[in-house]
Each structure stands twice: as structure tokens, then as C-alpha cells.
Amino acid sequence: MPFSYYARLTRSQQAVYRKSDEVAAVRLPNPAALHAAVTALTTALATEDRAQVQRATERLIRGLTDALGVPPVQVEVLAARPHAGWGELHGLYTVERGKPPKIQLWMRTAKQRRVVAFRTYLRTLLHEVGHHLDYALLRLRDSYHTEGFYKRESSLFHQLVAERRTPWPTVDAWFQRTPDERLARLASTPGQVASVVEGRSERALARRPAPGAWAPVEVLCHLRDTEEMFGERFVAILTMDEPVLPKVGPAARWAEERQYLRHDAAVALAHFRRRRGESLEALVSMSPSDWQRGGEHPERGRLSVDMFVAMMAWHDDNHLEQLTRAVEGQP
Amino acid sequence: MPTMEEYAKQPREQRMQRLTRTADELAAAVKGQSDAVLSRRPDAKNWAAKEIVCHLRDAEEAFGGRFEQILAMDTDPKVGGPNADRIAEERQYLRNDTTDALAAFRRRRQETLEVFGKLTPAQWDKGAIHPVRGRITIDGFLTLMAWHDDNHLDQLARALDGRA
Numbered sequence: 281m282p283f284s285y286y287a288r289l290t291r292s293q294q295a296v297y298r299k300s301d302e303v304a305a306v307r308l309p310n311p312a313a314l315h316a317a318v319t320a321l322t323t324a325l326a327t328e329d330r331a332q333v334q335r336a337t338e339r340l341i342r343g344l345t346d347a348l349g350v351p352p353v354q355v356e357v358l359a360a361r362p363h364a365g366w367g368e369l370h371g372l373y374t375v376e377r378g379k380p381p382k383i384q385l386w387m388r389t390a391k392q393r394r395v396v397a398f399r400t401y402l403r404t405l406l407h408e409v410g411h412h413l414d415y416a417l418l419r420l421r422d423s424y425h426t427e428g429f430y431k432r433e434s435s436l437f438h439q440l441v442a443e444r445r446t447p448w449p450t451v452d453a454w455f456q457r458t459p460d461e462r463l464a465r466l467a468s469t470p471g472q473v474a475s476v477v478e479g480r481s482e483r484a485l486a487r488r489p490a491p492g493a494w495a496p497v498e499v500l501c502h503l504r505d506t507e508e509m510f511g512e513r514f515v516a517i518l519t520m521d522e523p524v525l526p527k528v529g530p531a532a533r534w535a536e537e538r539q540y541l542r543h544d545a546a547v548a549l550a551h552f553r554r555r556r557g558e559s560l561e562a563l564v565s566m567s568p569s570d571w572q573r574g575g576e577h578p579e580r581g582r583l584s585v586d587m588f589v590a591m592m593a594w595h596d597d598n599h600l601e602q603l604t605r606a607v608e609g610q611p
Numbered sequence: 612m613p614t615m616e617e618y619a620k621q622p623r624e625q626r627m628q629r630l631t632r633t634a635d636e637l638a639a640a641v642k643g644q645s646d647a648v649l650s651r652r653p654d655a656k657n658w659a660a661k662e663i664v665c666h667l668r669d670a671e672e673a674f675g676g677r678f679e680q681i682l683a684m685d686t687d688p689k690v691g692g693p694n695a696d697r698i699a700e701e702r703q704y705l706r707n708d709t710t711d712a713l714a715a716f717r718r719r720r721q722e723t724l725e726v727f728g729k730l731t732p733a734q735w736d737k738g739a740i741h742p743v744r745g746r747i748t749i750d751g752f753l754t755l756m757a758w759h760d761d762n763h764l765d766q767l768a769r770a771l772d773g774r775a
Contacts, residue, residue: 391685504701515691524683526676537668537715542706551701578683 283426296421301428305435306348306413314343318440321402325387328395333357333387337405341383344409344436350416353409354382363390367572368522368582370396371404373411373423381415383408389576391522399441400581406436427456455590459571465593467560469600470553473500476603477545484607485545493611494535499603500548501540502531503596507555510592514562517575517585525575525583563589612761618754623735629757630724633764634717637664640767641709648771649709657775658699663767664712665704666695667760671719674756678726681737681749690739727753 286297308314317340324336334357345352361368372384385405387396396404410433414423423429434452454462477485477496485496494502509528516523534540566585574584583591605611618626641649641660649661658666673693680688730749738748747755769775 392683508701516688519689521686523688524680526679526683528676537672537712537719538702539707539711542708543703544706547703 293422293424297424297426300414300418300420300424301426303418303428304431306410306417306432308344308347308436308439310347311439314340314347314440317343318402322398325395325398325401330357330359330387337385341405341409345412345416348413348417350413352380353412354380356382356384358384358386360388360393361386361390370400371408373408375415381412383412389582392524392576394576394578397577397579397581402441403433403437406433406440409436430456451587451590451594454593455587457590457593459586459589462589462593463560463563465596466556466563466589469503469596470549470556472600473503473552473603474549476600476607477549480545480607482545486541487609489606489609490611494602494606495541496603496606497543497545497548498535498540499599499606500545500552501538501543502535503599504548504552504555505534505538506531506595507552507559510588511555511559511562513575513583513588514559514566514585517573518566518570520575522573522582523575525577527578559592612765613758615754615758618757619751621754621757623750623753626753626757627724627727629760630720630753633667633760634713634720636764637667637713637716637767640764640771641713644709644771646709650705651770651773653770653773653775658766658770659705660767660770661707661709661712662699662704663763663770664709664716665702665707666699667763668712668716668719669698669702670695670759671716671723674752675719675723675726677739677752678723678749681739682734687737687746688739690741692741692743723756 282297282301286294289297317336321333321336321340324332327333334355337357338355341355342352361370363369368386368390370386373381374384375381383405385401385408387401388394389396410429411423413432414420414429437452454465477500480496482497485500488495488498513525516525563585571586571589572584574582574587577583613621618629641664644660646661650659652659652662670693677688677690680690727749735750736748738746738751741747
């Protein structure tokens with residue numbers, strides 16, 4: 281399903297779009313060879329020093345272009361992102377006749393001037409490299425933001441950042457799905473949770489499958505309290521311009537302080553259901569532009585409503601799976 | 612019991628002292644009380660002693676989140692007053708253990724005092740926009756917290772006596 285702007289392209293542009301959309305991944309011959317450069321970039325960002333970030337960024341991008349056998353690209357790391365009514369510019373790829381192609385990346389947020397979170401920065405870097413690869417590797421006449429383009433960006437990201445692989449769709453996979461699919465996932469969760477815990481005694485629901493692993497009732501309370509937090513995030517994002525979203529929890533501290541093990545599971549589920557209903561009401565009443573509004577998380581970087589909905593869908597998957605294991609006595 | 616206005620006139624150090632004493636005063640008030648007494652609501656609407664302790668614990672966390680946001684932003688964030696009754700119901704305060712809730716409040720309060728101890732004069736004047744109270748600086752929040760502590764300590768003493 282092409283993005284809506286596809287209809288406005290000429291026929292030859294549409295052909296380029298379709299070619300871009302068909303390629304879902306860019307495989308690096310030896311991703312492990314670039315892991316040291318990724319680590320160096322993490323360290324450089326932590327120093328908040330532009331010159332160090334410039335060097336680490338150049339090293340990683342050069343490593344990528346060499347590994348893929350494409351011409352190098354100039355790299356420039358700048359400080360605070362330019363911004364205006366349309367939002368903030370995270371990165372830019374430019375090709376001008378007679379000049380080598382160039383990638384510009386901004387390492388600080390526009391207003392707070394905070395250093396961008398590592399994953400956000402790496403995503404932006406790979407996004408701009410993706411444009412370069414469209415021309416230099418895939419030999420496309422233009423570089424469009426297609427679904428295939430975003431998949432290629434993700435494929436590079438996952439080769440460079442080792443993550444725990446899970447059998448359920450990751451946040452990124454949810455992010456690729458339509459808003460309706462994600463909302464349908466959120467709407468089905470209270471019913472699925474109810475069917476997992478139905479008929480189980482309070483004692484069974486308060487039993488931890490292993491020391492340090494949550495009991496079913498703790499998972500329910502976590503879903504309830506997280507839903508309250510998501511609701512607060514949406515209010516903050518809609519009533520302020522790019523607010524800072526304070527860290528919360530962490531979840532394990534909530535579980536201990538709020539004494540989840542003492543809670544009644546059925547009551548917790550009822551309250552989760554009510555909070556989830558409120559979240560869904562808020563989300564469906566938002567406009568498409570509201571979904572693109574966001575805030576700055578101190579650890580995760582900028583998060584839009586759109587991304588939160590993907591995170592919530594993934595979070596539901598994750599905890600439903602955990603809940604299913606917990607009722608069976610499995611950590 | 613000083614009013615908010617009277618607290619606002621007190622030196623900052625004196626208001627901080629009020630916050631420092633609260634955990635011990637709560638501990639003294641609930642010491643030796645049975646769980647039945649701590650869980651007894653004076654009437655259908657008013658909180659039992661343990662609900663007040665849980666409220667102070669969760670309010671302290673909420674204050675901490677606000678301070679983090681105020682300090683991190685260049686403009687005044689908009690903050691809403693949480694619905695304390697709804698939270699008391701949802702977080703099932705009546706099923707909590709009072710001693711554990713008090714210990715958690717004590718930790719959170721210590722963290723608040725540590726944040727206050729590191730603030731520069733300019734940071735004390737940073738603030739947030741409250742829908743009812745208007746702009747409140749962090750110094751104003753300190754005043755509010757001192758009054759809030761008094762208010763709930765008083766409510767706790769009444770609840771233990773079975774009075775609303």
C-alpha cells in the first residue's frame with residue numbers, strides 16, 4: 281500500500297517509487313565489523329562534544345559505504361536542530377551537481393538543546409545513509425520515503441544494534457502497521473487479559489513464577505498504571521509544544537512501592553479496562569497532525585503520539601505473553 | 612496550623628525543616644495502631660489513615676516528576692492536579708501495608724530534599740502553570756508541600772480518632 285503522496289507523482293516517478301518499495305533490506309556482509317564504530321558513537325554522544333561526534337559519525341558512515349562498496353559521502357555534524365512550524369530537522373542529505381553528496385546531522389534538540397538520544401541519532405544517521413544508498417547502491421533516479429525505504433533503514437539498524445529478538449512483533453513492526461491495526465490491537469487487550477486470568481484464584485494470581493519475576497496480579501497492576509501514564513503523556517503532548525516527558529517508575533519500583541502483590545486482580549483489570557477505554561477515546565478523537573505531535577524523553581529521544589501507539593501495542597503483546605507464562609508458573 | 616500564605620512568608624530553610632520532619636511524625640502517629648484501625652474510614656467518603664500515608668507516598672512521586680519536568684524545560688510546563696480519590700481507589704490503598712507505604716514515602720521524601728538541596732537560586736524561581744493556582748515556582752511548590760504535609764498529618768490524627 282503506497283503512501284498517499286504516490287497518487288501525486290508522475291508515472292515515471294511512480295515507477296521509481298515502486299522499485300524503492302520492493303527492496304525491504306540492505307544486508308551488510310559483516311555487521312559485527314561495524315559494532316566497534318557503533319560503540320564509539322555511543323561514547324562520543326555521551327561526551328556531548330561535537331568534534332568527537334563528528335569523528336565517530338564519519339567513521340561509522342565510512343564503514344557502511346566501504347562495506348557496501350559505494351562511494352563515500354561527506355559528513356557534517358551540527359549542533360541544535362533547525363526548527364519552525366513544520367517541526368525539527370533531524371538530518372539532511374543533499375546532492376548538488378558537481379559536488380560530492382553530503383549528509384548533515386544535528387546532535388542537539390531544537391529548543392532544549394539536549395544531546396539527542398543514541399538510538400534516535402543512529403536512526404537519523406541511517407535514514408540519511410539510506411538516501412545515499414538509494415542513488416549509489418540501488419541506482420534509483422530519486423529517493424522516496426516508501427515503506428521499503430523505512431524497512432531498509434530498520435534492517436541496517438538491527439544489524440548494527442544487537443537486540444533481544446522476540447517472537448512477537450517489535451515496536452518497529454507495529455510502527456509500520458496502520459493506525460487502525462494498532463488501535464484494534466489496543467482495543468482487544470482487556471478481553472485477552474481477562475480470558476487469561478479467568479477462573480484463577482486470587483492466591484494463584486499472586487504467585488510469582490520465580491523470585492524476581494512478576495506474578496499475574498503484578499502484570500495486571502503494571503498494565504493499569506502504565507495506561508494512566510500513557511494518558512498523562514498524551515495530555516502533556518497535546519497541551520504543550522514539545523514538552524519534556526519526565527522519566528517515570530521504573531516499573532519494578534512501582535510494583536514494590538505500590539504493593540502490587542496485595543492488589544485484587546479483578547479490580548485491577550477493571551481499572552485497566554477503564555483506563556484503556558479512555559486512551560482509545562482520546563486517540564480516535566485526535567487529528568492526524570495530533571498523532572505527529574510529540575515530546576522529548578530523556579532516554580528515548582523524541583516520541584510522537586504515533587510512536588506511543590506502536591509502543592503500547594508492543595507493550596501489550598509483551599505483557600500478555602508474560603502474563604500467559606506467569607499463570608502457568610513460567611518466569 | 613499555618614496557612615499557605617503564612618508558610619509562604621517563612622524562610623525557605625524553615626519550610627524545608629517542615630518537610631524533613633514529616634516521615635517521623637507520620638511514624639509516631641501510626642505506631643502501635645492495628646491494621647484494622649489504620650484501615651478504618653471515618654465515614655464513607657473520608658480516607659482511612661493508611662490511605663493518607665499512601666497518598667503522601669504517591670504525591671511525593673508526582674511532585675518529583677513535576678520538578679524534573681520544570682527543571683528540564685525552558686518554558687513553564689502545564690501541570691494538572693491528579694485525581695487523588697481515583698488514584699486511591701485504583702491503587703487499592705486500603706489493601707496496602709502502612710509500614711511499607713511509610714518507608715516508601717520516606718525514601719521519596721529524601722529524594723525530594725536532595726533535589727531541593729542542589730537547586731540554584733534561578734532554579735528555585737522556575738515554575739509550572741497550574742490550571743487553578745496559576746504559575747507556581749519550585750519555591751511555591753515547597754510552600755504547598757509544607758502546607759500539604761500539615762493538612763494530611765492533621766487528617767491522619769482525626770482518622771485514627773474516627774473523625775472525618
